[in-house]
Amino acid sequence: MTKSIYACALLTLGAILILSACESEQVVDDPNPTPQVEYVATDADFVNFRNWSVVKQLSKALSEDGRAHTDAARTIWIKQANATRSQNGQYPNGTILVKEVQGGYGIVAMVKRGGTYNSNHNGWEWFHLDSAGKITQRNSSNLCNNCHAQVKSQDYAFTKN
Numbered sequence: 373m374t375k376s377i378y379a380c381a382l383l384t385l386g387a388i389l390i391l392s393a394c395e396s397e398q399v400v401d402d403p404n405p406t407p408q409v410e411y412v413a414t415d416a417d418f419v420n421f422r423n424w425s426v427v428k429q430l431s432k433a434l435s436e437d438g439r440a441h442t443d444a445a446r447t448i449w450i451k452q453a454n455a456t457r458s459q460n461g462q463y464p465n466g467t468i469l470v471k472e473v474q475g476g477y478g479i480v481a482m483v484k485r486g487g488t489y490n491s492n493h494n495g496w497e498w499f500h501l502d503s504a505g506k507i508t509q510r511n512s513s514n515l516c517n518n519c520h521a522q523v524k525s526q527d528y529a530f531t532k533n
């Protein structure tokens with residue numbers, strides 16, 4: 373009789389240990405980490421963009437791959453000099469790239485907005501800026517989406533990887 377009480381107690385203890393092991397495993401392998409907050413850019417985000425970190429300067433008439441907006445000289449900056457793509461292959465929300473093209477084409481920008489915005493194209497929002505860096509247009513244009521989708525494996529950024 374005493375033996376079976378001990379056996380019973382041991383079994384119960386074992387069950388508790390196994391259950392608690394399972395619970396702590398769930399915490400480690402959380403398949404749904406907290407989603408990133410949507411980032412809605414304003415004019416303030418582009419202030420002094422010409423002082424940001426230069427990703428690439430293209431002075432040649434033709435783009436590297438012949439797919440560029442124009443043949444004129446152009447500079448590309450990134451706001452977050454150390455931005456890297458995370459495990460899901462994407463830049464963090466709030467990442468901003470600006471490209472200024474000489475000769476009249478103007479200034480374009482892309483901001484990783486995230487949330488449910490333009491979710492078929494990794495959440496990028498596309499911009500036109502005036503020469504002072506103020507937003508003149510913003511959208512999820514398929515013109516921008518489709519050409520930049522050629523570098524989907526680099527999260528839509530041609531020159532930064």
Ligand code: HEC
Binds near residue numbers: 430513515
């Ligand atoms: C026909 C293809 C094409 C279209 C359309 C296009 N882009 Fe680009 N874009 C490029 C290429 C190629 C580059 C790489 C730099 C270069 O060669 O000028 C680039 C670079 C950029 C960059 C710098 C970051 C990067 O990807 O290297 C921004 C910002 C940008 N484009 C914004 C836009 C916006 C905004 C639109 C829509 C209004 C747009 N692009 C439409 C081809 C395109």
